[in-house]
Amino acid sequence: MNLGALFSSTDMASTLIPETILLFGIIAMIIVPNLGNATFRLPIPGKAWRIPYFVGGKRFSFTSDPRLPSAIAAFTLFASFITALLSQMGEIGVADSCIAMREGVARAGPEWCSGGSVILEVNAFSRLMEMIFTAALLLAVIANWDRLPATPHHRIPLKTQRDEVVENRRLHRLLNNRRQVDFSLLVLMVALGMSTVALSANLFMLFVGLELASMASYVLVAFNKETKVGPEAGVKYFIVGSVASAIGLYGMSMLYIWNGDLSIASLHSAWTTGPNGMAIIGLGMMLVAFGFKVSAVPFHFAAPDAYSGASGPVAGVLSTASKAMGFVALMRVLIGITLVDDGSEWTLLIGVIAAITMTWGNIAALGSHNPKRMLAYSSVAHAGYILAGIAAIGALGPGEGSELIATAIIFHLAVLVTFKLGAFLVITLLECEGRGHELEHYHGLARRDPLIAISMMVFMFALAGVPPLSGFLSKLMMVSGIISSTVGDVSGSSLSDAMGSMSWVFWLAILIFINSAISLFYYLRICVVMFYDDTDRHLRLSRAPMIRIAIMLCTMGAVVLGFGVLADVLASAAHDAAMALFG
């Protein structure tokens, strides 16, 4: 393959601006923290002429600053987010475009979207999902800004303390920003992997992106190594995750043997003519891999351990961006490949998994007293709601109702970033004082810090789906999509006739409602302990301004995206994305 052709085309660059920015961010992250006063001595005898070449030596103060990696990562993610937004709005680059492999050369441009061999496609769906991923990661990076990752007891020393720091070896080690570089580098790699998943129109690219993001996130989970549970969580997450990935890859290879091509369009046309047994087994195996990513029951067992072991921001990313990535992959496969006009075979299976997932998640969350575990199980329950939506799409086949449900799913994945990640950030703030993993640590939070307590209350109510918060709107759209798919074919003049003719999908909607009511028990419990119970600690929470900024952003998002103009904007964007997903 001609490497020159890959980069010579301006179409390529304008198609992939956000990803290019991420790539340059990664390169900058590797180079910049290594810059120092290294010089090269010219080999002239008798002269000591030195030419500085900057890589190595004693590092400059700004390149060894612990805030630098976070700044680079935040800037990169923000630029990536903005360019994705602008290119979707048509301001820069190309709005809808594809990258296809033809004759061994990658070609970019809207004209390559038809004709097969498309590996990446840029459209409303992939851009919106990219924005969701980068927004979630950006919030996590901001929250990590002025505290070392996974070191709950130390804050970054102030500038005025620098001189004393040199004396103090331990603090000196903290000033060394190698760990922050590792962390931020991994975060950017997660972003790149997730963006690839969002763009991919080919199962191979999808798997590459998924693995890039997963591998980086395994390490991120294990990054919390000062605590006892951190490494354990990382190892557990890694082992279970790689087994799931291996199964998924095996399933994918079966699909390849069956079809001879892994592009989603080609697989879809082959599937409509009728899959054989090998293809169905292959699909089932891929569902295992994606089921692990979205933590659907029975593949959810690693999730609570991983979430409670990881540091707050990382757990937040796992439960929002990583889960959204799993759902993108799931939708690519289930909607992109296997959705046929008159309902699909897998519908009932997904429906059953959805019902079990949401119920199990809620019941397990009721019994967990560690708020992180509780949020992990609530995330399992939310996965169940979304799976119910996907099951309804399968029962319905492509059409208006399905588009509405897909809109709801995308909308839900977007607003989840505000309130789910926000809740984890509140936990992060408590982790700054080495607490946050017991329900007692939340006692009397409203007296210690009213603003944070009110934010947490907003997040809890949004998770439970209390109006007028964004969690309500997303759940409402989901359920209304499911109900719309069933009310059309209800017949009969009496109550029992009508109940009898109701599609089973309608009961999924009712089950979602019942589960929201159950979930209120544990969400409300957090509100009650914050406002009602007393605590013996009366210190204010740690100042950590960047975490607070991130929490405030999340709170505002959870409120304004639920009611009013911005909710409308996001819903329209999600609808465009859903239209693009259905093609």
Add this chain to the structure above:
Amino acid sequence: MEITEFITLLGNPLTVLTLLPITGALLLMLVHWLGNDERREMLANPIRYTNLGIALLMFVLATLIGLEEKFGMAWGEYLYQNCEVGAVSTGSCTLISSIGVSWHVGIDALSYPMVWLTTLLIPITMIVEWDAKKGAYFHSLILMMEGALIGVFVSLDLFVFYVFWELTLIPMFFLILMWGGEDRRYAAQKFFIYTFAASVFMLAGILVMYFNNDASWVGNITGKSFDFVLMDTSTNFIATEGLRSVVFLLMLIGFATKMPSVPVHTWLPDAHVQAPTAGSMLLAGVMLKMGAYGFLRLGVTLFPDQVIEFQTLLIVLGMISLVYGAIVCLGQMNLKRMVAYSSVSHMGLIFLGVATLQPLGIAGAIFMMFAHGIISPLLFAVCGSFKHHYHTLEIDSMRGLAHHSPWMSAHMMVGWMGSLGLPLMAGFVAEVAILIAFYMAFGWWVLLPAVTLIVTATYYLWSMQRTIFEGSGEAQLPPTMHGDEPRDITWHENTGMLILGVLAVVYGIYPDFFGMFEMMSDWATLLVENAIFPPEVNP
């Protein structure tokens, strides 16, 4: 009138009524929170007065609307709409355009009494709980509650209706949780979860209705609308009879829990007993009416055939609530619990009134909502001051209240007499209207509810005789007094109760005061003529 014109200039008066209390309360809480400790102390009183001022302004506004307009003249006509139906269906008043949510408010003869009652009760609850050391947020939460309640009564868009319906829970949850009695934690959680779970079924019903209500405009991705008036005027709204029954039952679960009717009433006694006085006054006075209002607005107006189909169910629910509530009352030792169960009993009468399908019965049911909204807050105010001054709610612990607290005993008498349906009191008008309609509809079966009313009279008279009068001269004080001298109620408690007591008598003697009974019976007549038994349309 010039004043209402001026208000119209500011915006739609109903929008103002809904949003001003909510934004005002949030701002006041923010102002208080931003200050440092000294300033907070200084600000507490001005904030309290501002809260009361806004509440009184609301009352003046609502009264002006009532003086200005004559309600109930035409069926399906909503006054003070911010947006005509034609404009709604083309999407010019949208709030969340992409899923068909509009900001559409309007008021008619069913909602006006409730709005007026809300604006009347809010300042009274504030006055009754005036000096209690409750901090600055207490009155702001009550004010926030007012906006949410009025929002429920005036919104004609079912999405917005549901949002306000649930929004009422949040201030009430905190009122109970922060200022309630001993067991407030349990009561607050139970209250929230129970009513939230029930109204979620109502939401399922609303969604089915939504998908049968076409309104496509540019940017509406579903092509449907949540607008109530569009549903009401649509000719083939939910054509399938069976589906209509499903929707009706789903909504009945939500409304019956809120009212509450017997199998789903258990949140009420806990919430009432644990809530602070203002909280129980608002719970009994307005929040229970939300259920009845929603049932009349959504259940009866949109699904009249289902009311006929499920008439027996309604009567059974109503009778069980009536009888069970009354009998449980007999065994209550706790004053607040007794009043709470009497609310269950009275709410049963509303189902009975609606199930008669007579104009008089429905008018009686609406008037019952109104009369109960005046009398039960009075009773809860009395219970609250009893708790405040005697530190107990046990009926048995007290004898000869009249001796020590003549004013409190007088208000208690007025409240109980009104509640048991003494002639010339507001409750009597409603009961008699419902019973007459019941007789017109079902003949001598009327004896069943009529006899139950005797039980109601029994429990009230019995406890009244024990607490107020028995042992006059040498009164027995509850042990919780610890030998303190009993005092009578304070002036501000007295003011609030006096207004309620006077209104209870005024509406008993002259139910048409402020045009109330007339507008209700007009509305009920029009409902029966136009919706329940519509005239045969000749082609």
